[in-house]
Amino acid sequence: MIILGIDPGLAIVGWGVIEYRNTRFRTIAYGSVQTPAGMRTEERLKQIYDGINELIETYRPDAMAVEELFFNTNITTGIRVAEARGVILLAAERAGIKIQEYTPLQVKQAVVGYGRAEKKQVITMVTMLLGLKAPPKPDDTADALAIAICHAHSGGSRLADYYNK
Numbered sequence: 001m002i003i004l005g006i007d008p009g010l011a012i013v014g015w016g017v018i019e020y021r022n023t024r025f026r027t028i029a030y031g032s033v034q035t036p037a038g039m040r041t042e043e044r045l046k047q048i049y050d051g052i053n054e055l056i057e058t059y060r061p062d063a064m065a066v067e068e069l070f071f072n073t074n075i076t077t078g079i080r081v082a083e084a085r086g087v088i089l090l091a092a093e094r095a096g097i098k099i100q101e102y103t104p105l106q107v108k109q110a111v112v113g114y115g116r117a118e119k120k121q122v123i124t125m126v127t128m129l130l131g132l133k134a135p136p137k138p139d140d141t142a143d144a145l146a147i148a149i150c151h152a153h154s155g156g157s158r159l160a161d162y163y164n165k
Contacts, residue, residue, distance in 0.1 A: 002028065004061035004097075005148025006052070007140045008069070008085040010077075011035060013048055014140030017059045018130065020152035027130045028059060030141050041080065045087050052091040064092040065151035067143065068101045102150050107143075110150035122146050 001021070007014035016030035033051035035044035055061075066089065069082055092099050105115040111125045123142045127135045129149060136142040 001063060001152070002059060002061045003148040003151050004055060004059060004064045004092075005144040005146070005151065006064060006066045006088055007143035007147060008066060008081055008088055009140060010041070010044055010048075010080040010084045011037065012138060012140045013051065013084065013088065014138065014142070014144035015052075015055055016136070016141060016145035016148050017055070017061060018145065018148045018152065025130050025149070025152065027132065027145075030136050030145055032138060032141050041083070045083060048084050049087040049091055052088050053095070056091060056095045056097065061097055063098045063100060063151060065100050065102060065147045066092075067107065067147050068103050070104055100151055102147060102154075106154070107146050107150045110153045111146045 002017065002019050005016045005018070011034065013033040014030075015032065017028040019026040019028055033048055035047050039047075066085065069078060069085060089099060102110075108117040108122060109115040111117075111129070112121050114121075119139060123135045123139065126132070126142050126145045126149065130145060136145060
């Protein structure tokens with residue numbers, strides 16, 4: 001199964017593509033779609049949408065795993081991230097890709113084994129699990145890979161397929 005993990009954002013959308021077969025991971029590619037702060041929101045959303053479409057066309061994922069939104073105190077930022085997340089989900093839906101959403105707690109639990117793990121612990125485990133030579137940069141990319149790993153461990157199972165029908 002090829003999984004595209006996405007950490008949504010407006011300035012930076014982290015992404016990671018992994019293959020998960022027979023309980024083994026293979027890293028295919030990872031990076032980020034970045035939009036400049038001075039650009040109009042509509043242009044930024046189009047750039048994100050186009051970037052996600054390009055990833056889908058290039059890597060042909062079987063599934064997309066996306067982090068659910070977690071609102072802190074800045075509701076305006078949260079709305080902008082929600083808009084970016086919307087165009088990401090739209091791109092996957094239009095391509096016919098299965099979408100699964102995970103909370104930050106679920107991702108940390110799946111990758112580190114502890115739902116309240118620190119970001120540094122998540123990055124260390126992603127680097128180890130995927131056999132990377134160095135931690136992925138920026139952190140949003142490491143988060144996207146963690147989301148893909150989470151899906152491989154939970155959403156990618158035959159049991160999950162049975163219950164999601």
